[in-house]
Ligand SMILES: O=C(O)CCC(=O)C(=O)O
């Protein structure tokens with residue numbers, strides 16, 4: 001089912017409104033779901049009543065950007081894991097992170113390490129993903145050993161462990177090429193990543209009021225006001241907002257604008273040096289300005305959950321409504337970033353074995 005967020009013609013809206021009301025009633029009456037087609041089953045199981053109601057009351061012009069949730073401030077700002085002092089965050093830093101929704105810049109790599117890596121990443125820009133079979137900057141850690149080695153750097157994992165706990169999984173990564181003279185990435189946020197196909201979430205946290213996933217975003221180039229450094233709305237991770245379909249802004253291929261209080265005193269631009277990172281909850285409203293320079297602005301991210309958050313448990317394929325890609329998950333799995341996955345709630349990939357295989361293939365080709 002195509003749930004692309006766009007302004008629908010009147011006839012579609014006229015049909016959709018009674019259908020949505022009927023589905024809401026079906027959910028409320030706890031009627032059997034197994035007999036329904038998959039898309040309806042997903043919507044009835046996964047959509048919160050607020051998601052139905054927002055679409056209905058706005059006549060299909062507004063929707064929650066993702067599964068609604070409200071952040072609950074933790075009662076303690078002590079680190080969740082004790083780590084090597086060189087990576088320790090103070091309780092003040094942790095409190096600030098919970099208040100702002102992001103922390104950084106933090107030092108991870110030297111600019112020299114990033115300089116060499118830049119060429120390797122650029123060479124992959126338009127190559128087919130071996131995981132998904134089309135050109136996509138997502139999840140290239142499965143096929144780029146150096147990218148994965150960088151992600152496992154203690155300067156990343158030990159910071160995360162203090163915020164999320166000792167046992168951590170990477171469920172998704174992305175390279176951001178941000179080519180010369182490219183557009184802004186508009187304000188957005190996500191919670192359980194239902195935002196992708198609006199049918200099934202990617203993440204099934206036991207408690208949506210907690211911070212259950214974090215993004216680490218690492219700059220490969222110095223990022224500046226001119227090439228589109230990351231921008232945040234301080235403290236905006238408190239709740240998941242609504243979007244209005246249509247309008248001037250565009251998130252990849254989708255046209256919508258996020259509805260929130262545009263109080264500029266809360267806007268924070270975060271220029272960072274090559275090799276530094278920002279850690280943030282995807283629920284904190286963020287984006288990046290246009291790149292008005294003649295050079296790519298390269299960065300990569302990893303998205304991390306503690307092992308008690310199942311990922312894509314019921315999903316074989318998902319369609320990203322904003323970039324149109326269909327992602328078949330048969331080669332996908334979570335990868336242990338730190339500690340141990342004692343719970344085994346999600347499919348996993350043995351990334352070291354995969355990388356050994358890639359290296360052997362490379363050696364055979366070179367011979
Ligand atoms: O690199 C960018 O400009 C955007 C990054 C972003 O939105 C993310 O990592 O979630």
Ligand SMILES: [Fe+2]
Pocket residue numbers: 188282286
């Ligand atoms: Fe983002």
